Amino acid sequence: MKQVAVVYYSGYGHTAHQARSVQAGAASVGGVSAKLYSVSELDDAAWEELDAADAIIFGTPTYMGSAAAKFKEFMETSSKRWYAQAWKDKLAAGFTTSASQSGDKLNTLIQLMILACQHGMLWVSLDLLPGNNSSQGSVNDLNRLGCTSGAMAQANADQGADAMLESDLRTAARLGERVAEQVLRLR
Template sequence: MQVQIAIVYHSGYGHTQVLAQSVARGAEAGGADVALIQVTEITEADWAVLERADAIIFGSPTYMGAVSGPFKIFMDQSSAVWMQRGWADKLAAGFTVSGSMAGDKFATLSQLSTLAAQHGMLWVSLNQMPGNNLSTASADDLNRVGASLGVMAQANNDQGPDLVPPKADHLTAEKLGERVSRLALRFRLGQPASA
């Protein structure tokens, strides 16, 4: 049995898009069928994909301490689904990227998790120990930014998506995608989380 995961995101400069692709690789490795949906190009067919999905993973860059404007428009557009409780009991997760190491990314993930909660969705955390926080650690560690709520990636403002976010952030994103995929399958099969 294969689960369906939709990754719905906005990317202004390409950094969030390449991170979305890493989340997708992880979800596919976990056995899911994955659809990538860019919010600025969303169609009625995409809304139908979101309706059928077992899990939706939200991704937005962090601009000025919040989701991007185009992603906020998508959030507002989802109110029609909200009124019908169309995403209730689906799994949800999120990722973000900004130029600064902190960059107020927690605020963006909080917005994404609040969106999920308003829809009655079940938020999936990152479940990775923080990296790069010991003298023996490095910036190559998974979860190098030390997030718990979702993936927080960092991309230097003067480098393109072919160079940043760095490999550690991509691997962290893959792990999130795989986690959501495996939990969606357990949820679909009615297995306990400890299975």
């Protein structure tokens, strides 16, 4: 059984909701198991599970145009793995939520991608064409925020995670599914 780890931080529950969709998408692929890890609860055993995973998908809300500080702490703690290049050749991918339609989310995904590159990991893109970009489109389209480097979600600042759009959650699930599909291609 191949293992996909979804490591995330969420201050107010939106990115946690997105993370559950990523995990469900990965777990929907036969021969792949997927597990969620909150950076707030990572103990030594969990770090060892990350070391053993075939892929690690990183998720953080966008705070002040970049990864949340608590996720940045995880990034810096992962430098212990970087020294040994312990995650080299694992697959990696990323997702983020913010309140604004743009909200500078791309910067967060680029941070996650560079984290993966520093670890020698292989970045998996999102293989969904952009939605909601024509007169026929709507917010219900998959990849309605039009991103290719990872999965984006937008959540209104005055609403909880239960109000997040199904299109964003299904987009997140597709990212997880795609990573799982690619993991199965690894020898």
